[in-house]
Amino acid sequence: MTASPELGAQRPAPDLLRSVFRRHAAGVAVITAHGPRPAGFTATSLTSVAAEPPLVSFGVGTGSSSWPVIADAEHVGVHILGEHQSELAATFARSGADRFAPPTRWRSGPHGVPLLEGVLAWMVCRVVARVPAGDHRVVLAEAVAGDPTGDGRPLLYHQGRFNGLRD
Amino acid sequence: MTASPELGAQRPAPDLLRSVFRRHAAGVAVITAHGPRPAGFTATSLTSVAAEPPLVSFGVGTGSSSWPVIADAEHVGVHILGEHQSELAATFARSGADRFAPPTRWRSGPHGVPLLEGVLAWMVCRVVARVPAGDHRVVLAEAVAGDPTGDGRPLLYHQGRFNGLRD
Numbered sequence: 390m391t392a393s394p395e396l397g398a399q400r401p402a403p404d405l406l407r408s409v410f411r412r413h414a415a416g417v418a419v420i421t422a423h424g425p426r427p428a429g430f431t432a433t434s435l436t437s438v439a440a441e442p443p444l445v446s447f448g449v450g451t452g453s454s455s456w457p458v459i460a461d462a463e464h465v466g467v468h469i470l471g472e473h474q475s476e477l478a479a480t481f482a483r484s485g486a487d488r489f490a491p492p493t494r495w496r497s498g499p500h501g502v503p504l505l506e507g508v509l510a511w512m513v514c515r516v517v518a519r520v521p522a523g524d525h526r527v528v529l530a531e532a533v534a535g536d537p538t539g540d541g542r543p544l545l546y547h548q549g550r551f552n553g554l555r556d
Numbered sequence: 557m558t559a560s561p562e563l564g565a566q567r568p569a570p571d572l573l574r575s576v577f578r579r580h581a582a583g584v585a586v587i588t589a590h591g592p593r594p595a596g597f598t599a600t601s602l603t604s605v606a607a608e609p610p611l612v613s614f615g616v617g618t619g620s621s622s623w624p625v626i627a628d629a630e631h632v633g634v635h636i637l638g639e640h641q642s643e644l645a646a647t648f649a650r651s652g653a654d655r656f657a658p659p660t661r662w663r664s665g666p667h668g669v670p671l672l673e674g675v676l677a678w679m680v681c682r683v684v685a686r687v688p689a690g691d692h693r694v695v696l697a698e699a700v701a702g703d704p705t706g707d708g709r710p711l712l713y714h715q716g717r718f719n720g721l722r723d
Contacts, residue, residue, distance in 0.1 A: 405679065406610035408704035412636045412676040413602070414583040414712055414721060435580070436601040438615050439690030443573035446613070446694060448605050469579045509579040512572065520687050522696055523606030527613060529689055537575035545581055547710060547721055554581060554712065555720045 414547040417474075419481045419505060420447055421466035424458035427489050427503040431482040433546045435467065443532040445514055448525045454484070456526075464500040464515055465530055468508040471541030472553040477505065478544060479551075499534045510537040581714040584641075586648045586672060587614055587626070588633035594656050594670040595625035598649040600713045602634065610699040612681055615692045621651070623693075631667040631682055632697055635675040638708030639720040644672065645711060646718075666701045677704040 421429035434448040445467060449459050459465065470478055481488050489495060489503065498504035499513045512535035520527040545552045588596035601615040612634060616626050626632065637645055648655050656662055656670065665671035666680045679702035687694040712719045 402610040402699050403607045405702050405704065406604060406607065406612070406699045409634075409636060409677040409679055409699070409702055410604045412704055412706070412710060413585075413604075414581075414710040415603070416581040418580075434603040434605070434613075436582070436603060436615060437573060437577045437580075438601070438694060439617075439692040440570045440573065442690050443569040444689050444692075445573070446601075446615075446689070448603060448613075450606075467576075469576060510576040512576055518687070518689075520685070520694070520696075522611050522613070522685075523609050525606040525611075527605060527687070527694060527696070529687075529694070532569050532573045532576070535572050535576055537572065537579055539579070543579060543581040543714065545712070545721065553722045554714055555722050 411548050414545050417470045417478050417544040417546050418447065419468045419470060421503040421505065422458045422462035423501040423503055424461060428455040428458035429481050429488055429503065430455040431478045438529065444529055445532065446527055446529050448527055450525050452524065459528065460519065462516060464502050464513055466498065466502040466504050467512045467514055468505045469510040470544040471509045471539065472544045473541055474507065474544055475551040507539065509539040509541050509543060511535055578715050581712050584637045584645050584711040584713050585614065586635045586637060588670040588672065589625045589629035590668040590670055591625035591628060595622040596648050596655055596670060597622040598645045605696065611696055612699065613694055613696050615694055617692050619691065626695065629683060631669050631680055633665065633669040633671050634679045634681055635672050636677040637711040638676045638706065639711045640708055641674065641711055642718040674706065676706040676708055676710060678702055
């Protein structure tokens with residue numbers, strides 16, 4: 390067969406998506422929530438959605454270890470990581486790790502949300518929707534408190550590794 | 557009053573959101589669609605949402621010039637811009653510009669979707685949901701075709717300007 394590769398005919402779509410997003414770069418965030426235990430995970434899907442009301446979104450897999458806590462949480466913590474925090478990002482992406490054990494530094498913030506120390510910026514957001522999207526949920530949440538004044542420049546993720554801005 | 561600034565008590569929430577996302581960095585995409593005219597806009601909200609089915613999401617303001625076309629589109633074009641394409645990103649963010657006039661290079665792709673030339677990667681995606689989120693919509697779309705093999709490294713947006721990866 391002579392189907393054009395550009396039409397994706399010879400490339401299963403999940404593989405196409407993965408290949409395309411390997412070309413994309415993203416800022417790195419950690420999402421936390423308080424349940425029977427503190428939970429949290431590294432996310433490269435955080436975006437600002439609307440200014441009025443002030444909404445963010447992020448994705449979470451329904452098979453992830455954090456999902457049971459995120460599924461029930463009224464509030465979540467949203468943290469923008471700095472380029473000095475690639476170890477923290479790796480910890481919150483690692484299966485089986487106790488992500489809140491030392492050297493992770495955190496405290497309990499507004500509404501009991503676990504807040505990570507040393508980040509560029511954090512918000513506590515009230516969850517307003519969990520939109521089904523295949524094996525994931527897109528969580529929409531409204532900013533209710535926060536601090537954008539941490540030190541440093543943003544951590545980035547590209548082609549399977551952490552990086553920083555050029556200048 | 558002595559409210560803690562970290563609780564956001566002295567900072568209106570839309571302003572907090574803006575301040576926090578100034579600390580965030582994002583990859584740059586252009587979303588296109590075909591309607592009575594070709595339409596498109598620069599987005600820093602593109603993310604991969606799920607692998608099965610292969611879903612992406614992006615945000616669009618209902619007051620934006622592209623919204624009437626995006627609102628009716630069955631398919632959209634999703635383009636990952638390279639660091640050599642900051643001019644293209646600026647064009648697709650500029651009010652009143654004819655974004656598809658030269659020097660913009662484009663062609664009509666699968667399902668009539670306008671495809672920009674010279675990008676790192678593109679996909680044609682079928683719109684599956686437009687989720688209301690304040691004055692914006694979160695569009696969920698499933699990848700149906702694409703090419704991830706363009707040359708270059710990703711364009712980034714941070715603190716109001718375009719940038720690249722460090723190395």
